[in-house]
Each structure stands twice: as C-alpha cells, then as structure tokens.
Amino acid sequence: xxxxxxxxxxxxxxxxxxxQGKWDVVTIMLGTNDAKDAxxxxxxxxxxxxxxxxxxxLSNCSFASDYxxxxxxxxxxxxxxxxxxxxxxxxxxxxMQRDAYGMNQTVINAIFPxxxxxxxxxxxxxxxxxxLFTPMGGEYEWTSDTLWPKGCAVDAAGGITxxxxxxxxxxxxxxCDQCHPSDAGYAHLANxxxxxxxx
Numbered sequence: 001x002x003x004x005x006x007x008x009x010x011x012x013x014x015x016x017x018x019x020q021g022k023w024d025v026v027t028i029m030l031g032t033n034d035a036k037d038a039x040x041x042x043x044x045x046x047x048x049x050x051x052x053x054x055x056x057x058l059s060n061c062s063f064a065s066d067y068x069x070x071x072x073x074x075x076x077x078x079x080x081x082x083x084x085x086x087x088x089x090x091x092x093x094x095x096m097q098r099d100a101y102g103m104n105q106t107v108i109n110a111i112f113p114x115x116x117x118x119x120x121x122x123x124x125x126x127x128x129x130x131x132l133f134t135p136m137g138g139e140y141e142w143t144s145d146t147l148w149p150k151g152c153a154v155d156a157a158g159g160i161t162x163x164x165x166x167x168x169x170x171x172x173x174x175x176c177d178q179c180h181p182s183d184a185g186y187a188h189l190a191n192x193x194x195x196x197x198x199x
Contacts, residue, residue, distance in 0.1 A: 002034050002062060007033065019073065030070075032092050050062075067089075075087065090129070092133065131196070132189060136164065158174070
C-alpha cells in the first residue's frame with residue numbers, strides 16, 4: 001500500500017490493470033508487505049507512525065494516508081459514470097510466526113484489525129470491511145493466549161499443531177507457510193470473501 005515501500009502496489013502491473021478497468025466491486029487487501037521492518041529482519045516499510053496496537057490513529061499515519069489515496073483512485077473506477085464501485089477494505093489474515101518474511105507480527109495481528117476498520121469508517125466511499133483475520137485463525141488476544149503457537153508446524157504424526165494452522169500448512173508436503181495460505185486456506189479465504197461480499 002505504502003508508496004515508499006520496497007515494492008509499492010502503485011508501481012506494479014496490477015495497479016495499471018486496476019486503473020484501466022471499470023468495476024462494480026473492488027476489494028482492497030494490502031498491508032502484510034507494508035508490515036515489514038528492520039526489527040523483523042525486513043526492509044523498513046512500516047514507519048511505526050500509526051499509534052499503538054489496539055488503539056491506532058489515522059493522523060500522521062503514512063499507511064492510512066496512502067490507503068486513503070488508494071480509495072480516492074478506486075472511487076473513480078465505477079462501471080457507471082459518476083458512480084463509484086462498491087469498495088470493501090479487507091483485514092488480512094494473521095501472521096502465524098514472528099518475523100516471517102521480515103514482517104512485524106504485531107503490526108499484522110494487533111494493529112491492522114483495528115486500523116483498517118478505522119480507515120474504512122473515515123472514508124464515505126467505502127462500502128464495508130471484510131474480516132479475514134479472524135476466520136483465518138487470528139485472535140485479538142493472540143499475545144495473551146498461552147496456546148497460541150510460536151509458528152505453524154506439522155507434527156511427527158502428520159497432524160497440525162494448532163487448528164488454524166490448517167489454513168497455512170500442507171500435510172502432504174509437511175510444509176507450513178506462516179503467511180500465505182495453503183490450498184485449503186485459499187479455498188476457505190475465498191468463501192469468507194464471498195460471504196463478506198454478500199454473494
């Protein structure tokens with residue numbers, strides 16, 4: 001999302017494809033790559049200027065500012081002249097392991113679930129918010145839940161060590177991705193998104 005990130009959506013071919021089309025509905029789910037920071041062994045994308053977890057702020061928040069700019073672009077892309085498309089902001093799935101892909105787990109799991117709905121509420125063109133954080137296994141109490149895993153894994157018997165890890169692990173290959181869903185996870189994500197769009 002952030003224009004100053006290491007790989008901004010604004011400069012990618014997908015942005016050109018978005019802006020060259022006209023749409024009835026647009027979903028925006030960006031942020032996990034914005035959550036990268038040097039403390040998590042990633043590039044310095046997250047500026048730590050959006051306030052604290054659970055109570056983030058929009059003022060002077062670079063992520064919120066660039067998100068607002070994206071909404072301003074998207075609202076001009078409606079299929080009917082002068083009518084914006086329905087715009088849904090999507091809270092991304094949780095990050096299941098600290099520092100995975102250089103991403104800050106606190107930003108993804110504790111700031112985005114509160115910040116993205118605030119961004120939506122502040123912009124009249126936004127139709128609604130779709131939560132993928134909770135349905136994909138995120139918990140608002142993830143830091144205090146003593147059962148919350150340090151990372152997803154497949155155990156010696158080929159089972160998943162934490163129920164929500166089933167959305168991030170492939171038991172056939174005994175491989176778990178701490179950020180990107182498995183095939184089962186993507187199918188689940190699609191169904192949640194479909195429901196959020198009231199389809």
